[in-house]
């Protein structure tokens with residue numbers, strides 16, 4: 001038997017998922033693990049979303065849909081841009097996707113060829129780097145160092161060294177929670193446009209900012225590709241449903257590639273997601289709890305010697321410098337899970353250079369869990 005293994009398959013593991021698997025193994029043995037490892041809301045999808053899915057299941061037939069998604073969902077997403085941002089976005093520029101993860105595949109495949117150079121920030125969400133590497137795109141990681149977010153100056157410097165074809169950033173960001181202020185975002189997009197660099201903006205943590213209102217990159221031009229998802233604010237991770245807002249020229253290429261890669265996003269999740277925009281009251285209550293958790297961690301983590309390496313402006317992450325305790329955050333995270341039964345993510349996922357110095361704590365869980373996790377870590381460190 002011959003087994004063929006491509007070089008592309010040799011991407012970094014997503015360590016947060018490995019830690020989650022280990023936490024799940026311990027839980028199955030009856031160990032009461034508190035998980036702060038994965039960026040996943042602990043609440044279910046809003047009641048009206050689940051009711052719509054229940055009704056669709058009763059009605060019976062769940063099938064393929066148009067590749068770019070159900071017309072009613074594309075319309076609901078377009079209306080969300082009018083309601084939330086005051087922007088007029090036609091439903092024809094919206095593509096519904098199987099989570100934002102599928103949207104990355106589609107954007108990278110439709111926008112870049114093997115060998116193209118695309119910039120991302122480090123630390124950053126690991127799937128950007130891993131998917132692009134698997135597709136043969138050259139990933140240019142811009143180390144943020146002491147700075148909270150990517151800005152126009154970073155882009156100019158990287159482009160001067162060797163021209164870039166694209167840039168991808170998230171605001172609020174994972175793992176830092178940092179938000180790019182509106183004026184800086186505007187300058188970043190303008191610089192990219194002046195230099196001929198295509199922009200992809202990951203807006204999956206929109207509606208989860210604590211200090212400033214959301215600004216969509218779409219406000220600065222219709223040539224940017226925006227990626228978003230129902231996973232985070234809308235508490236729908238397992239429903240695997242997201243969307244893209246595309247420049248006109250990219251709609252048909254994305255549709256052609258999606259036809260073959262996915263046929264369509266899941267119909268059940270699409271029917272349910274239409275209801276998500278009407279669940280604001282329920283979802284704002286969930287966000288209120290994140291804000292409460294955030295207050296707690298902003299105080300407790302530094303007290304425990306985990307200094308905050310970013311401002312916690314948005315998302316549901318505290319990104320910490322752990323060098324007071326260790327110079328190997330991967331081993332430290334494994335020991336903390338095994339001995340204190342608290343799971344958190346080592347920085348290596350987000351930054352291959354400096355990640356041994358950092359860890360990310362997700363505060364998307366219950367408040368009681370956060371209190372318990374801090375108490376356990378305190379006892380363990382003593």
Ligand SMILES: Cc1ncc(COP(=O)(O)O)c(C=O)c1O
Nearest residue numbers: 039099100101125174229231242
């Ligand atoms: C910045 C960012 N983008 C995208 C995703 C993927 O989300 P999904 O595929 O569930 O939409 C995540 C998940 O953690 C994320 O943190």
